[in-house]
Structures are given as C-alpha cells and as structure tokens.
Amino acid sequence: MKKFLTAKWLDLVMANYLVEPTLLEEFVPKGTMLDFWNGDAYVSLVAFKFFETRVLGLKIPFHTNFLEVNLRFYVKRETATETKRGVVFIKEIVPRRAIAYVARYAYGEPYETWRMHHEQRENELVYLWLKRGKTNRIKVNFQNEIGVPSEDSHESFIIEHYWGYTRRGANRTDEYKVEHPKWSLYEASDAEITVDFGATYGEKFAFLTNENPKTILMAKGSEIAVYKGAKI
Numbered sequence: 001m002k003k004f005l006t007a008k009w010l011d012l013v014m015a016n017y018l019v020e021p022t023l024l025e026e027f028v029p030k031g032t033m034l035d036f037w038n039g040d041a042y043v044s045l046v047a048f049k050f051f052e053t054r055v056l057g058l059k060i061p062f063h064t065n066f067l068e069v070n071l072r073f074y075v076k077r078e079t080a081t082e083t084k085r086g087v088v089f090i091k092e093i094v095p096r097r098a099i100a101y102v103a104r105y106a107y108g109e110p111y112e113t114w115r116m117h118h119e120q121r122e123n124e125l126v127y128l129w130l131k132r133g134k135t136n137r138i139k140v141n142f143q144n145e146i147g148v149p150s151e152d153s154h155e156s157f158i159i160e161h162y163w164g165y166t167r168r169g170a171n172r173t174d175e176y177k178v179e180h181p182k183w184s185l186y187e188a189s190d191a192e193i194t195v196d197f198g199a200t201y202g203e204k205f206a207f208l209t210n211e212n213p214k215t216i217l218m219a220k221g222s223e224i225a226v227y228k229g230a231k232i
Contacts, residue, residue: 004228010221012048015213029165029173031232035074037157043073047127067116069093071201086163108168136195142218143187176229183219191216
C-alpha cells in the first residue's frame with residue numbers, strides 16, 4: 001500500500017457529543033455501519049495542527065504547516081479477516097484552497113476553506129475558524145500528560161480509528177488507511193466551545209450549538225501516514 005500523505009498531527013482537541021444514531025444514517029457509506037461506544041453514537045469536533053506535510057514525499061511550498069478542524073463520526077467495516085474501525089467526515093475545514101482542492105479531488109472528502117487562527121499559552125490552547133463574518137472557537141486548558149488510554153476505554157474508542165471512509169455516491173465507498181502510534185492524552189478542563197453548528201455543518205447539527213460535549217480530550221499527537229485510497 002502506497003503512502004499518499006505524511007505529516008505530524010499535533011495538539012488535537014476533541015469535543016465528543018452524544019447523538020441519536022438516526023441523525024447519522026444518511027451519511028453512513030455503503031459497506032460500513034455505525035460504530036458505538038457502550039451502545040451510544042458520537043460525533044466529534046476535532047481541531048489540530050498539521051505540520052511537516054508531504055504529498056507523495058514532496059513538500060508543497062506554503063502548504064506544509066496549517067490548521068484543520070473537522071466534524072466526524074465513527075463507523076466500522078466487517079471483513080472476513082478483521083473489523084476495520086474508521087471515521088467519516090461531515091466537513092473538514094482548512095485555511096488553504098490548494099489543500100481543500102487536492103483532498104476533494106484525491107479522496108472526495110468534504111473540505112472547505114476558511115480563515116483559521118490559533119493561540120497557545122502555557123496551559124491554554126485556542127482554535128478559531130472564520131468565514132463571512134462568523135467566528136467559531138474552541139478553547140481548552142490542559143495540564144499533566146496522563147498517558148495512553150486503556151484499550152477498552154471511551155478515550156481509546158475516540159482516538160483509535162485507523163481507517164477513513166468516504167461516500168462517493170449511492171453505490172461507491174472509498175476506503176483509506178491512516179497509520180500512527182497510540183496517542184498519549186493530557187488532562188483537559190475548562191473547555192469553551194462557541195460554534196454555530198447549524199450554519200457551519202448543516203441544520204441537522206444545529207442543536208449541538210446548545211449542547212455540552214460528553215467528553216473533551218486533548219492528545220499530544222504524532223507523525224502520521226495516510227495511504228492511497230481504494231474502492232470497496
């Protein structure tokens with residue numbers, strides 16, 4: 001399997017919301033099914049830093065370091081030999097048009113281009129994404145590193161999905177592999193989330209604007225590799 005992209009994903013903030021499974025049914029790619037944690041379905045708002053990005057081994061000038069924010073949910077695919085646990089994206093936001101174009105063309109992923117900014121102090125991290133006069137913001141305080149979560153934990157469920165699935169039509173699903181070591185987490189607290197979910201992600205998700213996430217996680221991150229996709 002050929003690596004399409006390599007990078008570092010760093011300082012990942014993940015706000016995880018409980019949702020009704022029926023909310024996500026129309027977004028589930030053919031050949032996959034919703035993945036649950038203790039019978040519950042989740043969507044996650046994830047903000048992080050993309051560093052040292054290479055596409056097919058090459059650095060693209062002015063496109064190696066940038067931010068991303070995405071809204072995602074969790075699926076799995078059963079094969080004869082294994083269960084592949086993966087994610088599906090509702091929307092992915094980046095600050096560079098070329099990045100969004102390549103992601104849409106190569107993977108069919110729902111990327112958009114917004115202005116983005118982040119602020120970082122000793123124990124505080126803020127991500128902002130802005131468009132048409134609208135500012136979305138997520139802030140979290142972090143303290144001690146608490147290590148890699150246990151395999152059967154909620155935290156592990158959120159951070160350890162190593163496949164991506166993209167709906168390319170009613171009868172086509174693309175699958176790609178994401179590779180990274182297990183991530184260590186920090187203690188996260190005092191989260192502030194100011195996001196217009198309806199305007200940003202669609203009216204079906206508008207109710208999340210006034211919901212509190214079930215959990216907030218912050219991961220240290222690592223080097224990652226995304227492999228070339230294939231139809232399933």
